[in-house]
Amino acid sequence: MTGSPRVIDSLLHPEKMNMIPYGPEGMQVHLDDMARRLATPWQVCMIRARQLEGCNLPDGxxxxxxxxxxxxxxxxxxxxxxxxLGVDIDESRAEMAATNQQLISDFLGMQCNAKIVVGDGTKAPEVLELFSAENKFALFYFDPARPVGSTTHALDEMNPRLNIVLDAWKPYLMDGERGPALVLDLSPLLSLERRGEVESLVDERWPGINRTWQWASRGSGRIDRLSLWLGTAADPDNGRRFIRIPPDQFSDPLELNSVGHSIEEPDIQKIFPRKGKQLTILDSALVSSGMASTWLDGVLQNEDRADWQVTVGRRPIVTHGEPLSLKHELDPLLIQCTGKVVSLVRTTLDEENIESIAEKAIDCGFNKLTIRMGLPPEVQPVLQRGLDRLLRRSNGTKKGFITRTGADEHLLLCAEE
Ligand SMILES: C[S@@+](CC[C@H](N)C(=O)[O-])C[C@H]1O[C@@H](n2cnc3c(N)ncnc32)[C@H](O)[C@@H]1O
Incomplete structure (x- = not known):
């Protein structure tokens, strides 16, 4: 952007029309490749907006x-x-934003009440001078640009900077029941230390304000979004929230809430899984959000308890006495697999031992075993094909998986029910 900030008019360029990412059929917006990469999927935009609907935001x-x-x-x-009011420093993106406000409101059958300015979002007075009416804000939403492939996720990599943008807009934010309402969309890979830095910046400006960290996952074991909800936008009873975004864009997400703010690593219980125990490989996004114990409390039966076997990596494992009692239709998405330990085989999973492992599996009544343990990517399909071939001669009906709980020597053959 060069020169002073200015208001951008919505201008339709039919050649720039594209389907909105993860939105309803027929909903089209202006997006170039870069804007598409930066854009929040429409499904996520709507889930967040609906969450805020329940927050009793102030006027503005x-x-x-x-x-x-x-x-x-x-x-x-x-x-x-x-x-x-939206501000972007990049002129062509601000133009897209202006047109998209109109296109989206039209699609939804709503009146468009948006103003888009090309300008520096850290210069609030300059931006506000463009409008004659007094502007007060009910909600501050911030999703800064970040360098691609950053490994440090340092706060000074955000564009614009969080501290500067908070100072710029603070005088114009209205107070609701619990102070102003802010949502900060941050890097999903922000470490505990960096999260502490964000909280310090917030506390310097609004000491003791309510805060809820929200981890959102679209699946594949990944945290896709990490956001901090503050003040009237926060849940006053919960410091943490995990959202599993459903595969179907029109369904509600699964939401888990927890009181604590800090993330405790689950304790590893070195209680070796025995035959007859249940073994569950959890969704690694759920575990990395620190909310797995909250979820397990809801799905373990009666007095049952979960013993952590593996807490990190792509396949976190717990063992428990009874099958899990899954209630929410999205609960199955929070596990990779679950089953009863039918046999412990003291060997390594490799080409040399695959026949004896298959024999053991056939003895136990398996006709299908999926390998669910860390193996070199070139080895895994070879061993899986070998196991599939050998199990073809089985008369058994059990299906299940084969895994390991760590550096110990036992393979665990688990039957799924
Ligand atoms: C991650 S994108 C926002 C995506 C948006 N939330 C969406 O849903 O489409 C961040 C934007 O910040 C803009 N930006 C960077 N520095 C800025 C500044 N000083 N003032 C205003 N915008 C800025 C970039 O041009 C970029 O478009």
Missing amino acids: MVIDPACGAGLQLAALSNVLGKES
Whole structure:
């Protein structure tokens, strides 16, 4: 951007129309390749907007001082029924944002009440000078640009900087029941230390404000979004939230809440899994959010307890006495597999031993065993094909998986029910 900030008009360029990512059929927006990469999937935009609907926000507009192509801003403005102001320093992106506000409101059958400015989102007075009416904000939403492939996720890599943007807009934020309402969309890989730094920046400006960290996963064991909800946008009873975004874009997400703010690593119990025990490989995103114990409390039966066998990596494992009692339709998405330990085989899984392992599996009544343990990528398919071939001669009906709980020498053959 060069020169002073200015308001951008919505201008339709039919050649720039693209399907909105993860949105309803027929919903089209302006996005170039870069904006698409930066954009929040529409499904996520809508889930967040609906979460905020229940927050009793104060009167006022929504401000997004780094709005990109403006998808999240459009969801917030339309769902919350609020006027909105988006700012982006990149002129072509601000143009996309302006047009997208109109396109999205039209698609939703709503009136468009958005203003988009090309300008520096850290210069609030300059931006606000463009408007004659007094502008007060009910919600501050911030999703800064970050360098691709960053390994440090340092706060000074954010563009614009969090501290500067908070100072710029603080005087214009309205107080709700629990102070102003802010949502900060941060890097999903922010370490505990970096999260502490963000909290310090917030506390310097609003000491003791309510806060809820939200981890959101779309599956594949990954945390896709980490956001900090503050003040009137926070859940006053819960410091942490895990959201599993459903595969079907129209369903509600699964939401887990927990009181604590800090993340405790689950304790490893060196209680070796015995025959007859249940073994579950959990979704690694759930475990890395620190909310697995909260979820397990809800799905373990009666007095049953979970013993942690593996807490890190792609296949976190717990053992327990009874099968899990899954209630929510999305609960199955929080496990990779679960079954009863039928046999412990003291050997290594390799080409040399595959026949004896298959024999043992046939003795136990298996006709299908999926390998669910860390193996070199070139070895895994070879061993899986070998096992499949050898188990073809089985008359058994059990299906299950084969895994290991760590550096010990036992393979665990587990039957799924
Ligand atoms: C991650 S994108 C926002 C994506 C958006 N939330 C969406 O849903 O489409 C971050 C944006 O910040 C903008 N930006 C970087 N520095 C800025 C500044 N000083 N003022 C305003 N915008 C800035 C970038 O141009 C980029 O478009």
